[in-house]
Structure formats: structure tokens, C-alpha cells
Amino acid sequence: MSSQYDDISVNTLIAPGTFIKGDMHLEGFIRLDGDIDGNIDTSGKIIIGKNARVRGNITALAAVINGIVEGDIVAPEGVQLFSTASVRGDIVTKKISVEENVFVQGQCIVLDDENAFNGAKSLWQDKKAIREKAFAETRSAF
Structure with a gap:
């Protein structure tokens, strides 16, 4: 900060x-x-x-x-x-x-460990982006 x-x-x-x-x-x-x-x-x-x-x-x-x-x-x-x-x-x-x-x-x-936290955060962000993209593609198909 x-x-x-x-x-x-x-x-x-x-x-x-x-x-x-x-x-x-x-x-x-x-x-x-x-x-x-x-x-x-x-x-x-x-x-x-x-x-x-x-x-x-x-x-x-x-x-x-x-x-x-x-x-x-x-x-x-x-x-x-x-x-x-x-x-x-x-x-x-x-x-x-x-x-x-x-x-x-x-x-x-x-997760308290810095490396574990950063890895989990990155993985979570990737999964979230994939879900959002799949949802957007599904919506546009209708």
C-alpha cells in the first residue's frame, strides 16, 4: 500500500x-x-x-x-x-x-501460504473466465 x-x-x-x-x-x-x-x-x-x-x-x-x-x-x-x-x-x-x-x-x-494463495487465485480466475465465456456463448446461441 x-x-x-x-x-x-x-x-x-x-x-x-x-x-x-x-x-x-x-x-x-x-x-x-x-x-x-x-x-x-x-x-x-x-x-x-x-x-x-x-x-x-x-x-x-x-x-x-x-x-x-x-x-x-x-x-x-x-x-x-x-x-x-x-x-x-x-x-x-x-x-x-x-x-x-x-x-x-x-x-x-x-490459503495463508503466499505461493499457494497466488496459485489458487490464478486457477480460480481462469475457471471463472471459462465459465463466463461458455455462458456468453450459450446465451448468444438462443
Whole structure:
């Protein structure tokens, strides 16, 4: 992570009542309390608030999920799922913490070893790309 960003200060805040449609590429620590239909990519940590909703994939250094995510989460440093969290998608990380009553529908790939993690992440991305291509070709046939 760049030295101008830290794990304490929020660099980007998306407030409750805010709706964003489109992909976001941001630097640093993000707190999301609104809704986004699109992918989020950040070099830092992301917190998804209790009333927040994401329809898209999240790529971050670490992720804290309290709200709804309908997409994949890739966060090498760790994923925390609190009791109000709902995830419909795959999770790829080195560490995970899950409270009671969390809803997860998808694969969970958790590997602490750096080489094993990178290999599994690469394999997961390849399989995901193949599935998406096959689905697109099937849809275009109809």
C-alpha cells in the first residue's frame, strides 16, 4: 500500500442514500454505506456498511463486510464477515473471520501460504473466465 494511505483514515466515503452505477477504481481506505452497481477496485481496505449493497466484484487489500455483496470478493490480507453480512459470490483470501448468522452462497478459498494463495487465485480466475465465456456463448446461441 502506498505510504500516503493508512489503515486508519478513510480516503473515500460513500454515504447512505448514495447510488452509483459503474465501476470504481480507487486508492486507499474506502467506507461504503450507499449502493453501487459495479465493480470496486482499491489498493487499500474496504468497509461495506450494514445498510450498504454492492452488485459487483470487490478487489481490495482487505474487506470488512456488514451489508450485502452480490459478487466476488478478492482480498489477500483478509475478509471479515459480520452477522449482518450477505455474500452471493466467491471469496478469495488468506484469512477469514465469520460471525454467526452470516449468509454466504459461493466458494470460499482461504490459503495463508503466499505461493499457494497466488496459485489458487490464478486457477480460480481462469475457471471463472471459462465459465463466463461458455455462458456468453450459450446465451448468444438462443
